[in-house]
Amino acid sequence: MSTARTAAVPGWLPAISAIARNTFREAVRDRVLYLMLAFALLMILASRFLAMLTVGSETKIIKDLGLSAISVFGLLTAVFVGVSLVFKEIDKRTIYTLLANPVRRWQFVTGKYAGLLSVLTLNAVVMFAVLTVVLWTYGESPAPLVPAVALILVELSIVAAIAILLSSYTNPMLAALGTVAAYVAGHLSWSFELLARRIPEGSGRGLVRVLSWLVPNLDRLDLKALAVHGVPIPAGQVGYAVLYGLGYAIAVLVLACVVFERREFRA
């Protein structure tokens, strides 16, 4: 090499952004993602035909199906891409060369997470753009749906963080099961509170209360029904939900970094 390089330790940002960029590139070069995206877009477009079968509430059906498509497709991507991200690096041993560079482990986990979030955001933007075009053909504005889509993204950021946490110490199958279980439990979090009220005082109630705290309250992030029916959503409610969701996602990500920090790479 013509010139010797002074080996300065790079800051944390170049490593995280390089890993995020590479994760994004991997996802967008995967044909499965396009297949799923095409399916979701088809669903949004098909909602226009489904709407013809109803009288008077066509746009509600379109909005409902459109938001559901964004949510379900996002969930599938977050789970299936998320659980394999860290596992694949370990399984294919690409992690050895990666961590032999000046990259701290938390930067690796954060970079992977940031890459996944950028994929989820891009998908949501593409789907929302298609939904917008469909709504315009009915002369409807998509603006009232924006808070609901934003909170779908916040929900996906929690799901993605859980997927990465689980995939940093178990295999993709178990990680996927665990992530889906957390998602379902998150949408049933009201039932923990109800259960806590119904069971008698004692250790059982304490445990249920702890669980209701631990499980993400995903219902709080679900504004789809309100948005579809045009119910005005107070800005405070959205702001609080965003803070809660992002706080939860960051806490899970920090836990993922701690778990990964302790991990050894034997195989």
Add this chain to the structure above:
Amino acid sequence: MGAEPVVELRDVVKVFHGHLGFGRFVAVDGLGFEVRRGEVFGLLGPNGAGKTTTLKLLLGLLRPDSGSIRVLGALPGEPASLARIGFLPEQPYFYDYLTGEEFLDFYGRLHGMSAGERSRRVAETLERVGLRDRARVALRKFSKGMVQRLGLAQAILHDPELVILDEPMSGLDPVGRREVRDLILDLRARGRSVLFSSHILQDAEVLCDRVAIAVRGRLRHLGTLDDMLSRAPRWFEVQVAGPVPAEWTGERRSAQGELTLIRVPDVEALGRLLAAVPGDGGRVVSVWPRRESLEDLFLREVGVSTEAAGDRR
């Protein structure tokens, strides 16, 4: 060559535990050695010697149970030392959705190189490992040898002071092995230190200033090859055409047509044989002095006797 060590291991122990804590396997058992600045150091040993585990310990991918490790003056896995190390794992596999150029660009970014520096270094390094014409080809279309060369490119992209290579020759054809050898010698000529593990001894004999031989996680030999191997011939192999003198028939090693290979233990016996052969109507075709090779030493250490190995040759 300076004596300042770039790698220092002292009494390092690494134990692996089985599933749920059952079973125990001591992969590295009190290993200690130093790699000096500017030298090519070979970590040799059979499969299961703990070579890969040792290299992973140096990079912080594994943590020792006891003992101390310093790499370029820092603890293993510290970004300060990793920024000055290049590493090629055994049988590397890389992101096959990237092209050669994108792959190296990614590693350049991890080192915080600017766009200009990355593009210059990527082009230079691809040229150096002979992959310039594959810069825009996806890695999934690379042969095994090309992946290995790209792995080396990744290890030297940032011009590291210390290059750690895990079995760099494995799976390569003779041309590929020659290229890796030349690259290691080139690194040494530029004052870089190289630590590589191998079970291919010819490479170590050609390349290494010093070697460590490990067997089952323990250090068995450490030093220069000259220190380890006796340079005086240990025996001779003589090829005779025609009848073999009666005294020597017991020393016959192999026979092919009228040619017979005889093992002669020392110089005195060699003199007697050379004098006796013409008298019986035979002819000496060749005399090969046999020195102890690294392979002999290696086989001795792993429990296979030199005699048995000699018989197999």
